[in-house]
Amino acid sequence: MKVCVIGGAGYIGSHAVVELVKEGHEVVVVDNLSTGTKDSVDPKAKFYFADITHKEELNQVFDLECSIKPFDAVLHFAAKIVVNDSVYRPLEYYHNNVEGVRIMLEVMVNHKIKNVIFSSTAAVYGDAKQGICREDDLCAPINPYGETKLASERMIQWVAKAHDLNYCIFRYFNVAGAHQSLKIGLLRDNLTHIIPITVQAGLKIRDAVTIFGDTYPTKDGTCIRDYIHVSDLADAHVLGMKHIVEKNESILLNLGSSTGYSVKEVVEEVSKHLDVKVLMGEPREGDPAMLIASSSKAKEVLGWSVKRSLADIIQTDIDFRRKHEKTPR
Numbered sequence: 083m084k085v086c087v088i089g090g091a092g093y094i095g096s097h098a099v100v101e102l103v104k105e106g107h108e109v110v111v112v113d114n115l116s117t118g119t120k121d122s123v124d125p126k127a128k129f130y131f132a133d134i135t136h137k138e139e140l141n142q143v144f145d146l147e148c149s150i151k152p153f154d155a156v157l158h159f160a161a162k163i164v165v166n167d168s169v170y171r172p173l174e175y176y177h178n179n180v181e182g183v184r185i186m187l188e189v190m191v192n193h194k195i196k197n198v199i200f201s202s203t204a205a206v207y208g209d210a211k212q213g214i215c216r217e218d219d220l221c222a223p224i225n226p227y228g229e230t231k232l233a234s235e236r237m238i239q240w241v242a243k244a245h246d247l248n249y250c251i252f253r254y255f256n257v258a259g260a261h262q263s264l265k266i267g268l269l270r271d272n273l274t275h276i277i278p279i280t281v282q283a284g285l286k287i288r289d290a291v292t293i294f295g296d297t298y299p300t301k302d303g304t305c306i307r308d309y310i311h312v313s314d315l316a317d318a319h320v321l322g323m324k325h326i327v328e329k330n331e332s333i334l335l336n337l338g339s340s341t342g343y344s345v346k347e348v349v350e351e352v353s354k355h356l357d358v359k360v361l362m363g364e365p366r367e368g369d370p371a372m373l374i375a376s377s378s379k380a381k382e383v384l385g386w387s388v389k390r391s392l393a394d395i396i397q398t399d400i401d402f403r404r405k406h407e408k409t410p411r
C-alpha cells in the first residue's frame with residue numbers, strides 16, 4: 083500500500099515508519115520537525131517538510147503524490163503532547179492538534195483518500211475512577227491535551243459518516259522503549275515520562291527522579307500505569323491499517339499491555355541495572371491513581387497483544403540512551 087505518515091519524524095511515528103517499510107509499504111512522511119528529526123526517518127521513506135496546519139502545504143504534497151499514485155491510507159501522529167504545557171497553552175494545542183486534524187481530513191476528502199489511522203491517548207478517559215479503561219467507557223478528559231484528542235476522535239468519526247471514510251483510532255497508554263536497532267528512540271529536552279527520566283537519573287544525565295506522591299490507594303502508594311513498548315505499538319498500526327483497508331470498516335481500540343506497574347516498581351526495575359537517586363515529591367494535581375488498558379478488543383479484532391515486557395522496555399531505553407545521550411561517565 084502507499085501510505086502517508088504525518089508526524090513520521092517523531093518518536094512513535096518513526097517506529098511505525100520502520101515497520102511499514104519492513105512490511106513492503108511505500109511510505110511518504112510529512113513533518114514540520116517541530117519535535118521530530120529527519121535523521122529518525124527511515125531512509126527508504128520519502129520525506130516532505132510541511133506543516134499540516136497550513137492547508138496549502140499539505141495540499142501540495144497530496145496533489146503531487148496522488149498524481150503519481152493515490153494514498154491508500156494516512157496515519158496521523160502530528161500532535162503536541164505535553165499535558166502540563168497544554169494547561170498553559172491551550173490555544174496552541176487546539177490549533178495544532180484539532181485544526182491540524184481538520185485540515186488533514188479536508189485534504190483527504192478532497193483527494194478521495196478513504197482510510198485514516200489516528201493516534202489517540204488514554205488521556206481521553208480522564209480521571210478513570212475504576213482504573214481499568216474500556217473503549218466504551220465514558221470519556222471525560224481533565225486537561226486540554228486530552229480534550230484535543232477527544233475532539234479529534236469525534237471529528238474523525240463525524241467526517242467518516244459523511245464522507246465514506248474508514249478510521250482506525252488507537253488510544254495508547256504509556257509508550258516507552260526504543261527500537262532494537264537503537265537507531266531511534268525517545269530523545270527530547272524536558273522529558274516528562276517516568277521511564278526515560280529514571281534511566282537518565284541512573285546514567286547521571288540528571289541528578290534524580292522524583293516520585294510524585296506515595297499515598298495513592300494502590301499497593302505501594304504510588305500511581306499505577308500501563309506501559310507499552312513503542313515497537314509493539316508500531317506493529318499494531320500495520321495490523322490496524324490492513325484491517326480497515328481490507329474489511330472496509332472502522333475500529334477504535336485501546337493499545338496497552340493490560341498490566342499495571344507502580345512508579346516504585348518501574349524505578350526498582352531500572353535500579354536492577356543502574357544506581358538511581360530517588361526523591362519524593364507531592365502528588366500532582368489530576369494524576370489518577372491507576373490507569374490500565376483493557377486490551378481484549380485489540381486482541382479480538384486484530385489478533386494483537388504486546389510481545390515485549392517492562393524489562394524489555396527498560397533495557398532498550400537504557401541501551402538507547404547509553405548510545406545517544408552524553409553521560410559524564
Ligand SMILES: NC(=O)c1ccc[n+]([C@@H]2O[C@H](COP(=O)([O-])OP(=O)(O)OC[C@H]3O[C@@H](n4cnc5c(N)ncnc54)[C@H](O)[C@@H]3O)[C@@H](O)[C@H]2O)c1
Nearest residue numbers: 089091092093094114115116117118133134160161201257
Ligand atoms: N508518547 C506517548 O506516550 C503518547 C501516548 C499517547 C498518545 N500519543 C500520541 O502519539 C502521537 C505521537 O506522539 P510522539 O510521542 O511520537 O510525539 P512526537 O512529538 O515525538 O512526534 C510528533 C511528530 O509530529 C510532528 N508534528 C507536530 N505538529 C505538526 C504539524 N502541525 N505538522 C507537521 N508535523 C507536526 C513533530 O515534528 C513530530 O515529528 C501523538 O499524536 C500523541 O498524542 C503519544
